Amino acid sequence: xxxxxxxxxxxxxxxxxxxxxxxxxxxxxxxxxxxxxxxxxxxxxxxxxxxxxxxxxxxxxxxxxx
Amino acid sequence: xxxxxxxxxxxxxxxxxxxxxxxxxxxxxxxxxxxxxxxxxxxxxxxxxxxxxxxxxxxxxxxxxxxxxxxxxxxxxxxxxxxxxxxxxxxxxxxxxxxxxxxxxxxxxxxxxxxxxxxxxxxxxxxxxxxxxxxxxxxxxxxxxxxxxxxxxxxxxxxxxxxxxxxxxxxxxxxxxxxxxxxxxxxxxxxxxxxxxxxxxxxxxxxxxxxxxxxxxxxxxxxxxxxxxxxxxxxxxxxxxxxxxxxxxxxxxxxxxxxxxxxxxxxxxxx
Numbered sequence: 001x002x003x004x005x006x007x008x009x010x011x012x013x014x015x016x017x018x019x020x021x022x023x024x025x026x027x028x029x030x031x032x033x034x035x036x037x038x039x040x041x042x043x044x045x046x047x048x049x050x051x052x053x054x055x056x057x058x059x060x061x062x063x064x065x066x
Numbered sequence: 067x068x069x070x071x072x073x074x075x076x077x078x079x080x081x082x083x084x085x086x087x088x089x090x091x092x093x094x095x096x097x098x099x100x101x102x103x104x105x106x107x108x109x110x111x112x113x114x115x116x117x118x119x120x121x122x123x124x125x126x127x128x129x130x131x132x133x134x135x136x137x138x139x140x141x142x143x144x145x146x147x148x149x150x151x152x153x154x155x156x157x158x159x160x161x162x163x164x165x166x167x168x169x170x171x172x173x174x175x176x177x178x179x180x181x182x183x184x185x186x187x188x189x190x191x192x193x194x195x196x197x198x199x200x201x202x203x204x205x206x207x208x209x210x211x212x213x214x215x216x217x218x219x220x221x222x223x224x225x226x227x228x229x230x231x232x233x234x235x236x237x238x239x240x241x242x243x244x245x246x247x248x249x250x251x252x253x254x255x256x257x258x259x260x261x262x263x264x265x266x267x268x269x270x271x272x273x274x275x276x277x278x279x280x281x282x283x284x285x286x287x288x289x290x291x292x293x294x295x296x297x298x299x300x301x302x303x304x305x306x307x308x309x310x311x312x313x314x315x316x317x318x319x320x321x322x323x324x325x326x327x328x329x330x331x332x333x334x335x336x337x
Contacts, residue, residue, distance in 0.1 A: 001168075004092060005074045006085040011109055017128045021098025024105050027071065028092040042098050052127060053098070 004028055013060055018045060018053025023062055085109050088168050094143045099128060099136035104145055107165045116163040144169030144177070 004027040014020045025041060026033055039045065045053075057063035077084050085108055095101040102125060107116060121133055128136075140146035145166050151159040166172045312322050 002089045003086050004089055005072065005077060006087060006105065006109075007072065007077060008083040008085055008109060011085060011105065015125070017102035017125045017132075018098050020102035020105060020125075021095070024087075024101055025092060025095070025098075028089045044097050049098070049127065 010060070010062065014056060014062075016053055016056040018049045019056035019060075019062075021045075022053050023057060086167075091145065091168050094145065094169070096139055096143075097136065099132050100139040102128075103133070103136045104140055104165070108167060116165065140165075144172045144175030147172055147174050149174075 004024075006024065006027065010023075011020070014023060021042065022038055025038075029037075035050070038050065054063060074084065074086075085105065087105065087108060091104075092101070095104070103121060106121070106124065107114070118130070118133060122128065122130065137146060141148070145168075147164050147166075149162050149164065151162055153159045164172075169175050169177070312320060
């Protein structure tokens with residue numbers, strides 16, 4: 001079984017559920033990650049939730065250009 | 067955005083702790099809410115008590131309804147279960163939520179429902195008119211096969227427990243089909259018994275003697291008075307009442323209203 005290894009400290013530093021979801025899911029995919037892919041994977045996510053999640057990831061230095 | 071990952075070896079060299087989660091589990095999440103709740107709880111110690119209040123406090127942007135939705139989703143895919151606890155006196159002692167890293171670890175979770183499995187069984191077109199289930203054509207052929215093991219479909223084995231996992235799309239083996247056949251026969255037999263008992267009940271009802279509730283204890287004089295009133299035309303509606311009721315007299319005798327009425331009428335005519 002293929003596993004993903006999530007860094008504990010980084011996980012605990014994320015305080016937004018959308019950011020956690022996007023960041024965790026990105027561990028199981030390869031290559032480039034785009035906004036379209038994220039929205040396709042989580043179609044129920046709203047614009048506000050998506051922007052808040054990305055903002056949180058950028059603030060923590062976990063994402064750029066998303 | 068390019069994804070940069072770390073290997074467990076790199077994390078170990080940097081003396082960093084990490085949470086291990088199967089990629090299959092990540093594929094099961096339908097929403098970011100379920101994903102974040104599950105990961106948050108996986109990071110907790112084994113004796114951690116899952117409380118809604120704690121989850122609501124630690125995650126910004128998640129409300130009570132969203133949390134309930136995430137919990138429902140995790141339960142539906144087998145990553146979470148709620149069990150009822152009972153004390154030594156068999157009294158209800160509360161509920162406990164258990165979290166699993168993979169659905170295969172959840173002993174209460176079955177990915178295939180009986181309903182879908184039964185409805186997916188194809189029935190032969192030349193089945194017996196009695197309605198008896200005769201099974202798959204391929205499995206009937208398998209009975210005559212000298213090497214029946216060649217007909218057994220390949221099962222997906224759980225990577226965690228090593229047990230075979232029955233998926234919805236998997237074909238059924240001959241033995242599994244027989245089990246379904248037995249179940250169907252049992253259900254049909256139970257239904258027949260139910261109908262039979264119902265018919266017997268109706269038959270009993272028909273054969274049951276007339277109820278004693280219609281019998282009214284009256285005195286002989288009162289009965290005669292009643293007949294006189296009727297014959298005198300005091301209350302014509304009493305004709306029907308008298309004719310349709312039996313009267314249980316206080317001396318122990320029983321009079322049929324209709325018979326006594328005829329008798330009185332005969333006496334009157336002869337007079």
